[in-house]
Amino acid sequence: MNDQQTEDAPQGVSEYRAQRMLNMEKLREAGYAPFGGAFHTTGRLSEIRAAFEEDAGVRAAGRLVTIRKMGKSIFADLHDGTDRFQIFVQKNTLGEEAFAAFKLLDVGDLVGVAGELFVTRMGEQTIRIEEWTLLAKSLLPLPEKWHGLKDVDARYRQRYLDLISNEDVREVFLTRIRIIEEIRSFLKGRGFLEVETPMMQQQAGGAAARPFVTRYHALDTDMYLRIAPELYLKRLLVGGFDRVYELNRNFRNEGLDRTHNPEFTMLEIYQAYTDVSGMRELIECLITHVAQEVLGTLVIGEGEDALDLTPPWRSATYRELVCEEMGADWYDQSRETRLTAARERGLDLAEDSSEIGITHEVYEKLIERKLVQPTFVTRLPAELIPLARRSDDDERTVDVFELVIKGQEIAPAYTELNDPLEQRARLESQAGDDAQAVDEEFLTALEHGMPPAGGMGVGVDRLVMLLTGSEAIRDVILFPQLKPR
């Protein structure tokens, strides 16, 4: 017994724990070792249910999540990660001693059982237990069975309790897992190779964000956790891997909120010999495929707020949307007129905001968040996106789209810039004010010739939020970042 832990625990908890320790000792004396080893089962609970046949003998293992004692018989529910299954324990079938020992079990204990299948009078499939064994004694109480665990802090810090007691939470994460499997399967079907590129980088490039810094002692140098894999994936395009993707974590040193976690999952896709329109077809197929396979529908939610993913999705240029919102003559107005108009619409803008800055604020605050149904916003101003190719017919814009769904940017895609000279100029002009250095090795790679390509980044957590109807990113990340205790 670990006295230290008992003493450190709050008074109330230790009483519950002491009671369970006592039950554990009584079980030990009755010949039930409190922490058992492997237990051979005839299948997981979902499999046992699928192959249900009255009077068939089965062996199952799981956690007791409820126990209903009725004198000389007991009903309990066993939970194993695939299903919940009722078990029935009778004094007659089990014998005096094994039945008495069973009564010492607590909610939360892990047990292995063997018995025969039957259907109760109420019609529930049940295992009548003939033998049982203790697999792990639970020393701490589970959250309340009816209301579940509500305390948000505890839900994230002790996600295992959240998963045990809140079925809908389990369901969201199972859906997330299936979504990611379907993304991989879809991309494999189109000939893409999944690759892994450095998470620790000497320069954090491919996006504009503050990186996390760490120390590499062997080289006596600072390293950065990547903010994007983009520049390495493009090196692979140069190297002849002409359809690649990476589905993994990025790290950005930013605040925490409903839609931001400092480490988040990004899908970046690059395909040679296509362009932004190829990416458009790709993402529309990818998302509708995933929704259809995982959810079985393209309509999410009900009524006015329902999200309809049925293609084709709306497409509108950035300029059209801005004019629609602020008037057709917006781009003819002076900077001062635009500033005044934007402020009248409630935007908080600095006196020296640039024309592009004002317009972009209008886009982000007044337009983007109103775009509920899937919308490709195209032809963004070149200044905003240094890694994209300029439009052939207008050098002020680049060949890109941002896919916006439910007011959130889900996937930006570009026709990638493969001119090393222009790429250098645009990175240098952007690096000016920022501490971010230009990645020379990336530029060297481009000088060897990168095929024309379309590229895209998909915020996987946000996509999962959309498809699961989750309000917050931390509801789709198993262990979201929290302030240290």
Add this chain to the structure above:
RNA sequence: GGAGGCGUAGCUCAGUUGGCAGAGCAGCGGACUCUUAAUCCGCGGGUCCAGGGUUCGAGCCCCUGCGCCUCUACCA
């Protein structure tokens, strides 16, 4: 970083105008061999987030700190 809200039993939550700290679930004892939020009888359980202040008296009012939530800021 700024503004607002919240913090009470293991869990979910009440707590009136400042006047003895409450319920349900869980736990313990008892009854009960088809229950499923089992039921019935009885019992125990509190650093009211922490520290300070006002008051005869603080869970409640004031101040400071901590944690969480929402909005906001930062964020290709």
